[in-house]
Amino acid sequence: MxxxxxxxxxxxxxxxxxxxxLLTMLGMLIGVGSVIMLVAVGTGSSAKIxxxxxxxxxxxxxxxxxxxxxxxxxxxxTGTQSKPANLTAVDVTAxxxxxxxxDVVAVAPVTTANSVTAVYQGASYSPxxxxxxxxxxxxxxxxQIQEGTFFTNADESQxxxxxxxxxxxxxxxxxxxxxxxxxxQFNGASYQIIGLLKPKGTDGAQDQDDVVMAPLTAxxxxxxxxxxxxxxxxxxxASPSKQADAQxxxxxxxxxxxxxxxGGTDDFRILNQASLLQTAGSSNKVLTTLLGIVAGISLLVGxxxxxxxxxxxVTERTREIGIRKAIGAKRSDILGQFLVxxxxxxxxxxxxxxxxxxxGSRFKIIGIQxxxxxxxxxxxxxxxxxxxxxxxxxxxxxxxxLLPIEALRYE
Numbered sequence: 001m002x003x004x005x006x007x008x009x010x011x012x013x014x015x016x017x018x019x020x021x022l023l024t025m026l027g028m029l030i031g032v033g034s035v036i037m038l039v040a041v042g043t044g045s046s047a048k049i050x051x052x053x054x055x056x057x058x059x060x061x062x063x064x065x066x067x068x069x070x071x072x073x074x075x076x077x078t079g080t081q082s083k084p085a086n087l088t089a090v091d092v093t094a095x096x097x098x099x100x101x102x103d104v105v106a107v108a109p110v111t112t113a114n115s116v117t118a119v120y121q122g123a124s125y126s127p128x129x130x131x132x133x134x135x136x137x138x139x140x141x142x143x144q145i146q147e148g149t150f151f152t153n154a155d156e157s158q159x160x161x162x163x164x165x166x167x168x169x170x171x172x173x174x175x176x177x178x179x180x181x182x183x184x185q186f187n188g189a190s191y192q193i194i195g196l197l198k199p200k201g202t203d204g205a206q207d208q209d210d211v212v213m214a215p216l217t218a219x220x221x222x223x224x225x226x227x228x229x230x231x232x233x234x235x236x237x238a239s240p241s242k243q244a245d246a247q248x249x250x251x252x253x254x255x256x257x258x259x260x261x262x263g264g265t266d267d268f269r270i271l272n273q274a275s276l277l278q279t280a281g282s283s284n285k286v287l288t289t290l291l292g293i294v295a296g297i298s299l300l301v302g303x304x305x306x307x308x309x310x311x312x313x314v315t316e317r318t319r320e321i322g323i324r325k326a327i328g329a330k331r332s333d334i335l336g337q338f339l340v341x342x343x344x345x346x347x348x349x350x351x352x353x354x355x356x357x358x359x360g361s362r363f364k365i366i367g368i369q370x371x372x373x374x375x376x377x378x379x380x381x382x383x384x385x386x387x388x389x390x391x392x393x394x395x396x397x398x399x400x401x402l403l404p405i406e407a408l409r410y411e
Contacts, residue, residue, distance in 0.1 A: 132214055138211040143213075353381075
């Protein structure tokens with residue numbers, strides 16, 4: 001146990017040299033604060049990326065067209081000419097078959113219109129995305145309605161020219177006015193706005209609120225034409241744990257509809273949200289670890305500072321050590337005195353560093369809102385105390401080994 005006398009003498013020594021003690025604590029403060037803040041930045045970055053990926057849709061599996069080449073497996077082509085794979089209504093119908101795809105809960109074909117200009121009462125704006133799709137798209141992509149309603153199966157089957165818009169589009173076309181019920185010209189075709197989406201923000205590459213959605217049939221009638229292939233087919237898995245199973249079912253179904261033999265090359269490409277999350281999580285874990293290591297180096301530097309100061313302290317108090325030994329202080333008493341002082345310097349600096357680290361993590365850093373990881377607080381403080389103990393051991397041992405007669409002679 002730490003003797004009260006050792007603690008009292010250690011505190012007296014710290015207070016006697018206030019400036020030197022503060023500068024020593026500063027090294028530990030910076031080290032602990034840096035570890036907490038940098039780990040918080042890494043954790044916040046990971047949370048931000050995860051939120052962006054999850055914002056793309058609920059348990060999303062996206063099927064994309066892929067160019068296939070003759071002579072390299074898959075369906076045969078003439079020579080080595082490439083041809084784009086087609087995603088058709090036959091594929092959509094097959095994917096909606098619950099007996100073959102039990103882990104798929106929703107399917108939505110998507111066609112995208114390019115270079116669309118919206119005009120309303122003299123205001124003109126070009127949204128980054130104009131999507132023609134079916135009602136399940138709202139659920140699959142996790143869009144929510146802020147005002148109005150999403151288009152229905154009846155709108156899609158009756159080719160109704162209605163549209164749902166994101167907040168960015170609404171702001172650029174209508175300002176602060178209510179967009180619901182107004183008619184907007186999209187490349188000359190009139191659509192009635194029936195819904196306003198709740199804001200989703202950016203997915204890291206694109207503003208998800210800069211979008212217009214319309215029934216697939218209406219978009220094909222007026223903007224995209226009835227092309228031989230959809231742009232993508234979006235699929236929702238039953239749950240996160242079922243995404244791998246759903247992807248396997250989608251792959252098997254499309255290989256059947258596309259006539260791809262076993263072992264052949266698929267002429268479509270599947271993006272799995274779970275895989276994106278796993279990849280992003282692994283990358284951010286590495287980043288967070290590296291940030292923590294870099295910050296940990298400052299703790300090492302702080303520990304060296306503690307050792308340096310304690311060596312100076314031992315030298316300055318050599319005569320005091322000799323007097324204490326001469327009146328009966330044991331070697332363990334001297335060792336404890338200087339060890340306690342080193343640990344106190346580190347612990348006080350570490351506690352202040354914890355406060356600085358947590359406080360600094362309340363502010364955004366390079367556009368990221370840090371998220372304090374609880375383990376980093378205890379780890380950084382614990383390492384600070386252990387560092388003080390480790391680097392204080394040599395100076396304390398040196399003090400304890402001094403012979404009383406030699407110490408008393410020291411000037």
